[in-house]
Amino acid sequence: GAVVSQHPSWVICKSGTSVKIECRSLDFQATTMFWYRQFPKQSLMLMATSNEGSKATYEQGVEKDKFLINHASLTLSTLTVTSAHPEDSSFYICSALTGVNTDTQYFGPGTRLTVL
Amino acid sequence: GNSVTQMEGPVTLSEEAFLTINCTYTATGYPSLFWYVQYPGEGLQLLLKATKADDKGSNKGFEATYRKETTSFHLEKGSVQVSDSAVYFCALSDNFNKFYFGSGTKLNVKP
Numbered sequence: 001g002a003v004v005s006q007h008p009s010w011v012i013c014k015s016g017t018s019v020k021i022e023c024r025s026l027d028f029q030a031t032t033m034f035w036y037r038q039f040p041k042q043s044l045m046l047m048a049t050s051n052e053g054s055k056a057t058y059e060q061g062v063e064k065d066k067f068l069i070n071h072a073s074l075t076l077s078t079l080t081v082t083s084a085h086p087e088d089s090s091f092y093i094c095s096a097l098t099g100v101n102t103d104t105q106y107f108g109p110g111t112r113l114t115v116l
Numbered sequence: 117g118n119s120v121t122q123m124e125g126p127v128t129l130s131e132e133a134f135l136t137i138n139c140t141y142t143a144t145g146y147p148s149l150f151w152y153v154q155y156p157g158e159g160l161q162l163l164l165k166a167t168k169a170d171d172k173g174s175n176k177g178f179e180a181t182y183r184k185e186t187t188s189f190h191l192e193k194g195s196v197q198v199s200d201s202a203v204y205f206c207a208l209s210d211n212f213n214k215f216y217f218g219s220g221t222k223l224n225v226k227p
Contacts, residue, residue, distance in 0.1 A: 107160040
């Protein structure tokens, strides 16, 4: 149980285009999902917390207009990188909480974004 | 504020050697503590967790004990295998379910 998927696993796009990454909880409902960014050989940086049916909460320094997050259902959250630039190239990972009274996050496999 | 510090890697061991990866934390309140493992090109997988002082988390031969007095959560395994080669992250979760990760420790196990 507690499986989180991400799609796509790998995407290459041209500079200036937008890219959407999906995060799905496959066997549970996730009221809260998180989006992280991981640079090579570094730890995870929390970008935002996504709650179903409400606006995402962004961490300090993360541009909310550039990284659009939508949590439209209890099993799906999307991250859209708008007007992508090469510096946005990174490994994006989502995670989800399995319930309200739990503190264990289950992570998706990640999406490798390369902006040319 | 909350933070996690773990030993820098890489750690290189021979198969069947004993493993310790140190992790210490700073936190307000009563955090839960976690170890996650990341294999190349993949996301993080929960390895083990502990939710209160003196709890021991264990899984797949790995174990870690929540030590409040030393604010530590060191990861240990008695006999590592080549398949254990990965990056290991120590993390804490605060009372608001926000995670704080250590910088990760890469483990290389040689046959």
